[in-house]
Amino acid sequence: MINKLVDSIREKNTPIVVGLDPMLKFIPQHIREKAYREFGETLEGAAEAIWQFNKEIVDYTYDLIPAVKPQIAMYEQFGIEGLKVYKRTVDYCREKGLIVIGDIKRGDIGSTSEAYAVGHLGRVQVGSKTYAGFEEDFATVNPYFGTDGVKPFIDVCREENRGLFILVKTSNPSSGEFQDRLVDGRPLYEIVGEKVAEWGESHMGKDYSYVGAVVGATYPEMGKVLRKLMPKAFILVPGYGEQGGKGADLVHFFHEDGLGAIVNSSRGIIAAYQQEAYASYGADHFGEASRAAVEDMKKDINQALGRE
């Protein structure tokens, strides 16, 4: 799967992942109203609105991008109905040939991590049959439990040819509270980064490991250090756009060949029509606005990488 991701980034010349994080406030009024007319102002109605919104954004962008990253929390907040749309979105994106990074940030003690891994990346046994619960291609994982909380994810990935992105340095303002604390003179995120590199050795693809890392675009200097510390880890970079990360900040997350990282943008793409730059599309053409935003982001990043 990591090989497929690298190939797809090369083929589409775009190290971009679109974050499908559909807050209701991002969804145009006409989509919401139509869904509520059909299902009422209910969880089913919200789920239908999310589905119609996601589908249009995917239809307008799938040929440009290698991957999507649905944030499961944005679905889970609507309970079971929300999670049904999460699954429907995952399935639809895979049908469209997109790689799906489930942004689930799970992590627990060993036997529990195994259940999460099975549910999201593997197949669960029921009597003599097996079933996939959610079937993402990659999942994000929280490292707080250490090796025995991460290893079950790696084991399932090895069986199923799936991959991981482990949280190393997150994009939010307070990420430094624990992640930057100095351990023997070095920040904790470096210690975690070294572990990611070590874990990754046990499950290598062609050029990169199936075990990648999450490093926020908002911390470019740390990205530079971590890029060197984890040479074989693909880096998922959130925080571009609305969180303040810019194309020029991203250079050091990549290797010199312009590979090694994939940059996420969520609301910058999916709610593009709400921004001044794309307002002329109007809410009726929000899918086209998202497509234009992807094209601009592609230019910004490829220029920064000297690829255009």
Place this chain on the structure above:
Amino acid sequence: MINKLVDSIREKNTPIVVGLDPMLKFIPQHIREKAYREFGETLEGAAEAIWQFNKEIVDYTYDLIPAVKPQIAMYEQFGIEGLKVYKRTVDYCREKGLIVIGDIKRGDIGSTSEAYAVGHLGRVQVGSKTYAGFEEDFATVNPYFGTDGVKPFIDVCREENRGLFILVKTSNPSSGEFQDRLVDGRPLYEIVGEKVAEWGESHMGKDYSYVGAVVGATYPEMGKVLRKLMPKAFILVPGYGEQGGKGADLVHFFHEDGLGAIVNSSRGIIAAYQQEAYASYGADHFGEASRAAVEDMKKDINQALGRE
């Protein structure tokens, strides 16, 4: 809700929470076979077996215990069908007067944590209406993101009178890999513990804060230090029984009045009939075996606390 938890522990004289973590291998064959006859060897069949299993354990133990802690991963591995049973279990336990600690270990950047908090502890807005997605009373939260990843959970708890248990020192063997690393000469879990105490001040109940902590039974010496460091935090203690924690190890997690902690046992209770000590009940009477295991655990802990 923290006041209700303390009152219920006092009333039932039992600081015990039963972990409803229904792996299929714990479920008696006759329950599984009946479910598969009705629904096939499908995700629906597995979900039905889990539901029948949970219901019997709850029916046989609810009058003895203050709380249950369903581990959502064990349901999530069966996809949507599993999560429906998670919700059904939460609802049923609340109907029975039990406090439900959703062991979800979520945590993310601010806006995403808010969505998790809303989905599990609050109400989500759909047009002019609001709905509860999962409706647990407490949730476990991962602190890796720092304050801005935790605060949205606290904000929702304040509105909804719900509570949290933040991971401080987890029960698994490799928890020390990051959690024990020394920061200015002190282990990281102490730094996290101090933050839990600080966060807790902003949302106090009568004697304890709505913001509690998770500290594994397998690390009693650390429990002793953390008990002092977070005097107002209720401590959720996993790792009793199968993970190696014993009643005598637990004393230091409690205050001298015998309050301040609640001890979880999962397979030790729900799969009691599979253990030698309770084998005489047989698989047909697994609920009674679970009840006996709760009574024995209650004795073990109350003896250690000098309460019996």
